[in-house]
Amino acid sequence: MSEGVSSSQERGLLQEALDRVADACWVRLPCERVTVMLADGEGEQAVLGIAAWRGQLGEEAANARVRSGMSVAGGVYASGRVRRVADGEHDSSPVPTRGEGGSFICMPLPLDGRVLGVINVRRRAGEPAFSEVDETLLDCLALFAGKSLQAAQLAFLVRSEFAQRALQGEGGPEAVSAFVHGEAQPAQVARMLAKSFYREMKAAGFGNNQIVGAAGEIIDQLSASLRKHGQRMVRSRS
Template structure:
């Protein structure tokens, strides 16, 4: 890497500090990651759906790329477990992976475009406090070991942005702070560590607060239905 090019890339890392929602932040980071590495596409996948870190599955939360490199709908909706596909293998190993020519590698059968000569890809874990919470992937041509090192640094920034966003959300909610303080075991349990566990804690606290306030079962059911309606509205807006 030329000195000037390396300095420009270091300055570009400043663009990985985004404001707004976690979803917007991840989408912006996917775009910047693709631009920084001169990649055709970048996807950011986070763990969800498991009661423990080990049985969680990866789902795409952000993707950026040229029109010809957009992920198909099936890939956007897919969930990947440990050891499944390339990203699942990176999740299981916890080690970043560079494939300089995927068509000539052991991963050729897993590639979306194995017939594209010289097609490269990189996949790296996203970590928070030593735990893997997701995997980022980039595809393009001509990636090198130097690019892989930079990509791993980018993934550190992505992990920190997830951590900050989750902590900001919890600090902004007095109800969430009190619920976690009362029921969480161990220090500093936050949503990025185990979102399913945190969601259950908040749900139990919500039920207790409604009961303590004198609401009867029909009113509690109505409140739960309202939450489901809000969730359905959000899902419809996404699609």
């Protein structure tokens, strides 16, 4: 197995996870449209772009970029709080809707205390409005979405020779087989990789501060990969 894994393979794993999220929302919450938006950047500088969708979506909407705090999606991303509206045409909230009628829910997409983006579901005007039960279901689906994207990140990471050595050293062939077949928990794999990483850094003569700094860099790189994916998706359609 090669040490390097191409960025196209990483994008493929993330896109598969995003498509599964969109499908789950589409099937379980009957609606006119589902969009999954990921953030590129941090805090107030973050920009949201659509990374997956189901239903009819025009080219302009598919390529739209939304800044943190601006519009409904940007406001939900910035606040981390869900927004459910019975009818967009008669919504009197301070942040206006995009001019479409009908009911919609905009839900934060969370992972370990962070917000990766938002999930939007919309019904056309005249159809029953989304209920509190629908909102609770979408909240559960959003939690599933965050973990699915995390699993895609780990699936990409585990293809490296370092990850293979770490899994073999910590859990043997059974650990590798469990991960390949989707039976291992992402948190379990992450702990195995962290232990192996620590031992190899210590064996190489690095001090504690240097190891902590390297670990922080890994976390930053993994977090950035999801945000950059949204930007790449937009560029690929332009």
